[in-house]
Each structure stands twice: as C-alpha cells, then as structure tokens.
Amino acid sequence: MASALIKEISDDFLACQICLETFRQPKSLECLHSFCEECLKVYGKKAGSKLPCPTCRRETPLPSDGVRGLKTNFFLINLVDTVGARNKVVKGAEKIPCDSCSSGAPATSRCVNCADFLCQKCVQIHRDLKVFRGHVVASFADLQSGRFDISPAESPRNEPTCDRHTGEKMRFYCKTCQEAICHNCTVLDHPKPEHAIRDIxxxxxxxxxxxxxxxxxxxxxxxxxxxxxxxxxxxxxxxxxxxxxxxxxxxxxxxxxxxxxxxxxxxxxxxxxxxxxxxxxxxxxxxxxxxxxxxxxxxxxxxxxxxxxxxxxxxxxxxxxxxxxxxxxxxxxxxxxxxxxxxxxxxxxxDYGASPTFQLFKKMKEMITEEQRSIPTQAWGETMESCGAHAQPVTSPQGVPNRPWDPSRIVLKGVPKHVTEDELCLNLTTLGITDVKPRSIVYGSRQGTVMVECSDVISDLDGKLRAIHRTKFFGSKVTTEKVLVCDCVEVHNLPPHANNQSLFTYFNKQRRSGGGGVIEVKVDEDKRTALVSFQNYKVVERVLDRRHVMGKVELVVKPFYPCLGQTASNA
Known part of the structure; x- marks a missing residue:
C-alpha cells in the first residue's frame, strides 16, 4: 500500500510553493492552497486584513491573530509524516536514531501505531509492556517492502484539534453551523436543541x-x-x-x-x-x-x-x-x-482586415468619382452606360448570405428641389413604379437624393429604372439606383459614456440587442450618433425589432442606407 501511496502523492503536493521545501506547520487558505505558517507570515506582512493566495490570487480574510489563526492542515501534516517516514527508511535506514530512548542507538524497526522508530532494545520493551499490547512493530525490511505502511487516515496521530478548546479532538459535527466540533463545543458553544449535533x-x-x-x-x-x-x-x-x-x-x-x-x-x-x-x-x-x-x-x-x-x-x-x-x-x-x-x-x-481593405477601395472610388456612395451600389444611368456593366450585389464572406437588392426600394438622384411629394408619387405611378402611394419617401442629406419604398415588389425593376433614365423627370435628368438590403443601423440619443468599444460589445451580443457579427462602429461625437454595420444583413431586422437601452438611456435605432448620406429624414 505504501508503494502505491508514494507514487500517488507527488512531491509538489507535499512541498510549500513559497519555500519549495516540505511543509512545516501548513496553513490552509479558503482556496484550499496550503503554505508553511512562517512562509505566509513573511509573505503577508503587507497584506492587510486579507491575504491573497500566492498561487491563484484569491483573497482569504485573516483572523484576529493573523496567519497563526488560519486553519491548520492536519491532513498534510499526517501525509508529510507518513510519506517522510517511508522515505527515511527507503533512502537511509542505518542513519535513523531511536525515537523512544535517548541512547542515540540506530533504529531497526518502527511501531506502526505509535509512528516511532525503535532501536533493538526498545523493540523488546515495546513488545513486553502491557501498555503497548496490540501495537504492530515492523522491521525496516518489512517497511521497505511496503508491507506495514498505513495511510494518514489510519494513523492515530495528528488528529484535528478544536480551535476553541486546546487539545480536544473533534469527534462531533454541527449540522447547523456546518463545522467539526469537540465534546466541549457540544455543551458550551453548540448546545442542543438550537444546534443539530451528529457523530462525525x-x-x-x-x-x-x-x-x-x-x-x-x-x-x-x-x-x-x-x-x-x-x-x-x-x-x-x-x-x-x-x-x-x-x-x-x-x-x-x-x-x-x-x-x-x-x-x-x-x-x-x-x-x-x-x-x-x-x-x-x-x-x-x-x-x-x-x-x-x-x-x-x-x-x-x-x-x-x-x-x-x-x-x-x-x-x-x-x-x-x-x-x-x-x-x-x-x-x-x-x-x-x-x-x-x-x-x-x-x-x-x-474576415480580419477585410473591412479596412474595403474602405480603402471605397475611398479610392470617392476620390475618382467625387460621389459618396457605398462600394456595392452601382448607379443606373450615365455611370452604368459608360462602363457597359450591370450592377451586382457584393459577395459576402463564406458562410454569410449575399446581400441582395431590395426589390421594393429605389433611389432617385437629381430630383429638383421644388418637386412635392404628391408630384413625385404621380410621376412614379405614371412610369409604373408603383400603383399606390409609396409606403415611405426618405430624403437624403445631399440635395436631390430621394429613396422611395413601395408597398409591394417592383416588377421588371431593371427595365423601369432604365425608363426613368431615358425620361425627362420634371424637366431634369434624374439617375436611379437599386438599393441593397440594409446591413447597417443609425443609432441616436447615445448616453455620454457610449464609445466605439461599448457599442461594439452591446450590438455584438445577440441575446441583449438581437445583433451579432458587428464589423464596424463609427461614432459621431458632435452629433452623439453612431453607425453600426453587421456582417449578416438579416441581423438588422432583429435589431430594429428590439428596444435598446444603454446606461438607463433608451437608444433610437433606425436603418441606415449609405446612398442617402449620414443623415436622413422621412417626408
């Protein structure tokens, strides 16, 4: 059994992690890490009322008498004694003195019950005296073979003693206070019937x-x-x-x-x-x-x-x-x-780095065309005819659905300032864009930019957009664009503490905001607004359906369309 015991118990388990020596009077912290009493006294000189664990940093409140009042780890004391005695016999039996007498004679055996090393003379006395009857005396040869080794649980020494009543063994357990107590405690400190006392x-x-x-x-x-x-x-x-x-x-x-x-x-x-x-x-x-x-x-x-x-x-x-x-x-x-x-x-x-690269080409396009529009959006009309290409939705990263065109929205650019909403609706009806009044008309920050949301899907959208381009709209040349499904929201009424990081964290949590997969956050400190872009356009619908509160301030969240500019207003 002892051979197995020695193998099971690692050297680190029996060594203080401060002095790296075998435990001497180990004291246990609340995190279950134990250290030598003297080591903790030196380590905790500047600790104050709480002692941080040298290993995991968890703090343990110090008793009134300091480190000395911490719980003694009797389990480790017994383990050190048992394993230490076993190691002594294995490593150098001829150098072990007798523990029973003061003659200094070399020990030849060990009493398993007393846990004392005995010389040959004391072995005989141990066997003859009535008081030691029943004790098992094992020779070093038997100890080295592991025949008579016992675990600390079987040892009669170093049983935990009561902190309140010196020397009293803890034989009872108070279920009410959930602690081991001695016999005196059952009478003085944990009396019945207020306390439920059981045999330990x-x-x-x-x-x-x-x-x-x-x-x-x-x-x-x-x-x-x-x-x-x-x-x-x-x-x-x-x-x-x-x-x-x-x-x-x-x-x-x-x-x-x-x-x-x-x-x-x-x-x-x-x-x-x-x-x-x-x-x-x-x-x-x-x-x-x-x-x-x-x-x-x-x-x-x-x-x-x-x-x-x-x-x-x-x-x-x-x-x-x-x-x-x-x-x-x-x-x-x-x-x-x-x-x-x-x-x-x-x-x-x-897509690490994809967003900055995307913005690079966006700025390149703005510098060349001198227009503020998103990269995926291709203008129908002169720009399209000059390049001879058809606009295509942007390709999304693998695993994320492509952002499609919104089949019920179009953007008009170059609409004269004097045109009223009724006149705009009438012309759209004449061109077959919508049969009824549009669901919404939103004016962009740039002069002449208008986004129209129809009540239903616009049939033959490409053909009708080309028809608008060929037609004099209110006597002016008006260009049109398709609109990609919204993947960005505009946040208003930001609390004072809101910044890029806090907004990113908030809208990146699906359970809290309905969002997730945020790829970019831009905060306008002057206007106290922000733009939040998502990797998956389907997230926007969930976000818009939620009520949003940050720091007890209710946020105002609206869909954002880059083709309209930084600010937009409903007609």
Missing amino acids: HSVALEQREIMSALQVTAETKLAELEQTSKSLDSELKHLEKRQDMRLQELKKKVSGLTSAIEKLGKQCEETIQKEFVLNEKTSVARRQEIEMAKCRLESTREFVANILSHGSDAEIAATFKQVEDSIVELTSSTRSCRTEEDQDMAAKSV
Whole structure:
C-alpha cells in the first residue's frame, strides 16, 4: 500500500510553493492552497486584513491573530509524516536514531501505531509492556517492502484539534453551523436543541459521497477548460496567420497606387494593426483566465482525490465546507465553453482586415468619382452606360448570405428641389413604379437624393429604372439606383459614456440587442450618433425589432442606407 501511496502523492503536493521545501506547520487558505505558517507570515506582512493566495490570487480574510489563526492542515501534516517516514527508511535506514530512548542507538524497526522508530532494545520493551499490547512493530525490511505502511487516515496521530478548546479532538459535527466540533463545543458553544449535533463518522460517510460527486464535477470542468484553452491557442495562431496574410495583401495592393492612395493604405494598415492588437489582448487575457482556473481546479482536484483516499473522517469533515465552496465557485463562475463574445470575435477574425481593405477601395472610388456612395451600389444611368456593366450585389464572406437588392426600394438622384411629394408619387405611378402611394419617401442629406419604398415588389425593376433614365423627370435628368438590403443601423440619443468599444460589445451580443457579427462602429461625437454595420444583413431586422437601452438611456435605432448620406429624414 505504501508503494502505491508514494507514487500517488507527488512531491509538489507535499512541498510549500513559497519555500519549495516540505511543509512545516501548513496553513490552509479558503482556496484550499496550503503554505508553511512562517512562509505566509513573511509573505503577508503587507497584506492587510486579507491575504491573497500566492498561487491563484484569491483573497482569504485573516483572523484576529493573523496567519497563526488560519486553519491548520492536519491532513498534510499526517501525509508529510507518513510519506517522510517511508522515505527515511527507503533512502537511509542505518542513519535513523531511536525515537523512544535517548541512547542515540540506530533504529531497526518502527511501531506502526505509535509512528516511532525503535532501536533493538526498545523493540523488546515495546513488545513486553502491557501498555503497548496490540501495537504492530515492523522491521525496516518489512517497511521497505511496503508491507506495514498505513495511510494518514489510519494513523492515530495528528488528529484535528478544536480551535476553541486546546487539545480536544473533534469527534462531533454541527449540522447547523456546518463545522467539526469537540465534546466541549457540544455543551458550551453548540448546545442542543438550537444546534443539530451528529457523530462525525456518520457525517463523514455522507460527505465522502458528496465530495466524490464534486470531484467528478471538477474533473469534467477541468476537461472543458483544457479544451477551451486549446481552442484559444489555435485561435490566436489563426489570428497571427490572418494578420500576416492580410498585411501582405494590403501592401501588395498599396504598392501600385499613387502617392495619395498610398497614404490611405497606410491608414488602413494602422487600422489592421489596432484590430489585431485588440483581438490578441482579448485572446491572451482569456487564455490567462483559463490557465488560472485550470490551476485552481487542478490543485483542488488533487487535494480532494488525496483526502478522499487518505483522509480521516475528522479531516474530511474539517475541510468539507471549503472543498464544497471552492468547487462550486469554480465550476459555476468560470467560463469554459466559448461564449457569444468569443464566437463573435472568432467570426470577426474570419474576415480580419477585410473591412479596412474595403474602405480603402471605397475611398479610392470617392476620390475618382467625387460621389459618396457605398462600394456595392452601382448607379443606373450615365455611370452604368459608360462602363457597359450591370450592377451586382457584393459577395459576402463564406458562410454569410449575399446581400441582395431590395426589390421594393429605389433611389432617385437629381430630383429638383421644388418637386412635392404628391408630384413625385404621380410621376412614379405614371412610369409604373408603383400603383399606390409609396409606403415611405426618405430624403437624403445631399440635395436631390430621394429613396422611395413601395408597398409591394417592383416588377421588371431593371427595365423601369432604365425608363426613368431615358425620361425627362420634371424637366431634369434624374439617375436611379437599386438599393441593397440594409446591413447597417443609425443609432441616436447615445448616453455620454457610449464609445466605439461599448457599442461594439452591446450590438455584438445577440441575446441583449438581437445583433451579432458587428464589423464596424463609427461614432459621431458632435452629433452623439453612431453607425453600426453587421456582417449578416438579416441581423438588422432583429435589431430594429428590439428596444435598446444603454446606461438607463433608451437608444433610437433606425436603418441606415449609405446612398442617402449620414443623415436622413422621412417626408
């Protein structure tokens, strides 16, 4: 049994992680980590009323008498004694002096019950005296073979004693206060009937079963965290790979442009760097959180496994509340599987850098055409005829549906200022765009820009748009555009604390805002408005159906169409 015991108990489990030596008077913290009393006194000189754990940083309130008042870990004391004695015999039996007499004679045997090393003379006395009747005296040869070794649970020494009544063994358990107590406590501090007192052995049997279940819970949680840790490592490598690939792609595109475009390329490169640093910090911080939780669960699991295998009933009862609180806290508060924030970040990393590159070409187009329109939108009319091409919806990233044209909306550009809404509706009816009054007419920020939403799908939309282009509209040349389904919202009435990061976090959580997959947030500090763009256009409908509140301030959220400009108003 001892051979197995030595193999089961690792050297680290019996060593203080401050001094790296075998435990001397170990004291246990609330997180179940234990350290030498003297080590904690030195470590906690500037700790104040709470002592942070040197391993996991969880704080433990200090008693009035400081480190000395912390709970003594009798389980470790017994374990150190048992394993230490076994190691002494294995490594150098000829150097062990007799513990029973003062002659200094070398020991040849050990009393399993007294846990004392005995010389040959004391062995004979031990066997002859009536007081030692029934004690098992094992020779060093038998001890080295592991024949007579016992676990700390079977040892009569170092049983936990009462903190209030010196020297009194804890033989009872108060169910009301959930703590192990001595006989004096049952009379003075935990009297019946106010307190439910039970024999500690019967309680320990129940607590062993509960601890076994908690151990399984801890092991399951640890496996989940290990898997999440590996996933985060892989994700971080993926971020780095995508970072390198996007930077190379961006540099290749920028190298062939003019000096003005090179300046825009540099701005895009800085944006990519900032996004990468932000995602990298998030992944590294999450990785550190997981590792810290793993460390605590690992040590807790090892502690529970050892105390279940080798702990006495009193030791089980003395540490049960700490074990239960620690494991319940860890398994309930530590995130294991990837959360919505993690998944949103991963989804964003799939097109890492795509948005800055997209904006680069958007600005190039604006510089060349001197018009403010989104990249996917192609103007019908002169622009289309001059290039001889047909407008096509933008291709979305893999796994995200392509953004289609809105079959019930068109945009008119160049509408004279004097044209009334009724006149506009009449001409649209004449051209067959709509048979009834449009559902809505929205005027853009640029003069002459109007978006019309019909009550139904516009049949033969391409043909009718070409017809408008060939027709003198109110005596003026009017161009038309198709409108892509909305993938962006305009947010008004922002609270004072709102910024890019807080809005990104809010609209990236599907449960909270209906959103998810945010690719860009732009805040106008002067107007206290923001534009939030989504990777999947279908998200916008969910967002618009929700009521949104940030910091007790209700947000006003509207669909945003780039073809209308930064501001729009309903007619």
